[in-house]
Amino acid sequence: MQPLAAGGAVSWPLYAATVAAALLVTAIVLRLAARSTAAACKARPPAGSLGWPLVGETLQFISAAYSSRPESFVEKRCRRYGKVFRSHLWGSPAVVSADAEASRAVLQSDASAFVPWYPRSLMELMGESSILVLGGALQRRVHGLAGAFFKSPELKARVTADMRSRLAAAMDAWRATAATGAGAAVRVQDEAKSIVFEILVRALIGLEQGQEMNYLRQQFHIFIAGLISLPIKLPGTQLYRSLKAKKRMTSLIQNIIQEKRRRIFEGKDLCAVSRDLIDVLMSNGSDELSLTDELISDNMIDFMIPAEDSVPVLITLAIKYLSECPLALQQLEEENMELKRQKSDVGETLEWTDYMSLTFTQHVITETLRIGNIISGIMRKAVRDVEVKGQGDVVIPKGWCVLVYFRSVHLDANIYDDPYAFNPWRWKERDMAAATTNSGSGFTPFGGGQRLCPGLDLARLQTSIFLHHLVTNFTWVAQGDVVVNFPTVRLKRGMPIKVTPKT
Numbered sequence: 001m002q003p004l005a006a007g008g009a010v011s012w013p014l015y016a017a018t019v020a021a022a023l024l025v026t027a028i029v030l031r032l033a034a035r036s037t038a039a040a041c042k043a044r045p046p047a048g049s050l051g052w053p054l055v056g057e058t059l060q061f062i063s064a065a066y067s068s069r070p071e072s073f074v075e076k077r078c079r080r081y082g083k084v085f086r087s088h089l090w091g092s093p094a095v096v097s098a099d100a101e102a103s104r105a106v107l108q109s110d111a112s113a114f115v116p117w118y119p120r121s122l123m124e125l126m127g128e129s130s131i132l133v134l135g136g137a138l139q140r141r142v143h144g145l146a147g148a149f150f151k152s153p154e155l156k157a158r159v160t161a162d163m164r165s166r167l168a169a170a171m172d173a174w175r176a177t178a179a180t181g182a183g184a185a186v187r188v189q190d191e192a193k194s195i196v197f198e199i200l201v202r203a204l205i206g207l208e209q210g211q212e213m214n215y216l217r218q219q220f221h222i223f224i225a226g227l228i229s230l231p232i233k234l235p236g237t238q239l240y241r242s243l244k245a246k247k248r249m250t251s252l253i254q255n256i257i258q259e260k261r262r263r264i265f266e267g268k269d270l271c272a273v274s275r276d277l278i279d280v281l282m283s284n285g286s287d288e289l290s291l292t293d294e295l296i297s298d299n300m301i302d303f304m305i306p307a308e309d310s311v312p313v314l315i316t317l318a319i320k321y322l323s324e325c326p327l328a329l330q331q332l333e334e335e336n337m338e339l340k341r342q343k344s345d346v347g348e349t350l351e352w353t354d355y356m357s358l359t360f361t362q363h364v365i366t367e368t369l370r371i372g373n374i375i376s377g378i379m380r381k382a383v384r385d386v387e388v389k390g391q392g393d394v395v396i397p398k399g400w401c402v403l404v405y406f407r408s409v410h411l412d413a414n415i416y417d418d419p420y421a422f423n424p425w426r427w428k429e430r431d432m433a434a435a436t437t438n439s440g441s442g443f444t445p446f447g448g449g450q451r452l453c454p455g456l457d458l459a460r461l462q463t464s465i466f467l468h469h470l471v472t473n474f475t476w477v478a479q480g481d482v483v484v485n486f487p488t489v490r491l492k493r494g495m496p497i498k499v500t501p502k503t
C-alpha cells in the first residue's frame, strides 16, 4: 500500500496517528462487546485466547500460514484447548474447528445458523450478489443451476474436447522447447493456468481465445491480487486497483449479456441448448427470483477464481507429488498407457467417462486434494447461538465467526496413517464413493452441505485429462520447487519440469 500523497488536507504522520488511534478505540470497543456478548448469552464458547487488542491472533495465524507448516497455529492450540477452540481472527472473535465432526456439523448447517463470512477486502471485491455471499433461495437457485450445468454430460464432453485440442497445441510447443536442448523447461503452473482459464471462461461466458480473452485475463490478475489485501479503498491501494479491474471485467461481460439479449429479441438465437453458463442463468430468471445482469456478471467473475487458481494448482500439485513418488508415477503411467492402447486399438478417442474411470489416477487426485489443501478452510458467521457437537459440545455465540479448518482434519494422524506421506494407495481401502462425492467425514476439500463446490467433477475431469496427456506423451525431470501456502496455495517457481517427448 502507498501512503497518501503529502500536501493533502492532513499530513501523513498525523493522519496515520489519528487512524491508528481510531482503530485502537474501535477494536477495544468491539472486543469488549465480543466479551460481553459471550458473557451475556448462556453460550459457552470453547476455551482459547482472544489474543492481542486490535489484531487478536491474526498475525500468529498469518505467520504460521507463511511457514512450511501452516497448521502449526491450529495444532498448538488444539494441544492446549482441544480441537475446537476460541480465537480472534480478521477482526472478529472466532471459533476454530479442527474436529471432523464439528466441522461437518457447521458445513451441513443452513442460513438459519450460519452465513458466509470473509475478510473485508474479499467481501468488497465479490459484491453483494456473489454466490459466495448470497443466502437463502437465491443462493440455492444459482447453485442449483450452475451445479446442473457443470455436471451435465454435454458440458463435460465439450470441456474434454477443448482440453484435448488446447493441450495438443501446448504439447507441440513443449516438444519444440525440448528440441532446443539443455535448460529448456516447462512451467506446469503457468501452462495449467492459461489452459484451464481459457476453457472454463469459454464454458462460463462463451468467449473464445483471442484479444478479449487476453484482456480479461490481464484484468482478472489485477482483480485477484486484491482478494486478500488491506481493506482500504483509496487510489493507489491494491483494493482500489482490483475494484477498477472488476468494473472493466463487468462491463465486458455485460456487453456479452446485452448482445445475447439482442439476438434473442431479434429471434436470431433460439437455440434450445445452453452453450454457456450465461445462457443457463438468463433463461431461468423469469419468475420472482429473476437473475439480474449484475448478478450474472458478478458471479461469472467469481466462477473464474477456480479457473485461474484452484484447478491449475490441483494439476500442478499432482505433478509435484508424482515427481517425488516414482512408484505412484509409474502406476499412473501404466494405467493411462493401457487405456490409450485400448482406445487406439479400436480407433476411438477418449471420452470424458474414460478419463474419470481411471481408478488409480482418481486416487492420485484424491490424495493430492487431501495433502495439498488448496482451500485450507472456510469461514462462516453465526446468526444465533449455535451448539455444535464434536469433541465435547461447544456453543458458537451469535455474531462470532467460525473457521472450519480442513487442513488440520486432512492431516490428522487419527484419521489418516502417516498423514504427511503422499500415499494414493490409501484410497484403495477407503470409501472412494465418499471421497469423490465429498460426503465422507474427514475429507472435505470441496466443502459440504448446501455450499458443496458445484465444480468438483469438472476439477477432477480437467486434472485427469491433463495428467493423461502429460504421462502418455512425455517423461520429465522436475526441477526443485516449494509449495507456498499463503495467501493462496501455489508453487513458488511455478513447478518447472524438463520434458522429453516419448517416442
Ligand code: HEM
Residues within 6 Å of the ligand: 116, 131, 132, 139, 143, 146, 150, 200, 303, 306, 307, 310, 311, 314, 374, 375, 378, 379, 444, 445, 446, 447, 448, 450, 451, 452, 453, 454, 455, 456, 458, 459
Ligand atoms: C481444485 C478445485 C476446487 C476446489 C479445491 C474447490 C473448493 C471449493 C470449496 C471448499 C467450496 C466451499 C466454499 C464454502 O463452503 O464457502 C467451493 C465452492 C464453490 N466452488 Fe469450488 N473448488 C474447486 C473448483 C471449482 C470449479 C472448477 C468451479 C466452477 C467453475 C467451482 C465453483 C464453485 C462455486 C460457484 C462455489 C460456491 C458454492 C456456493 O456457495 O453455493 N469450484 N469450492
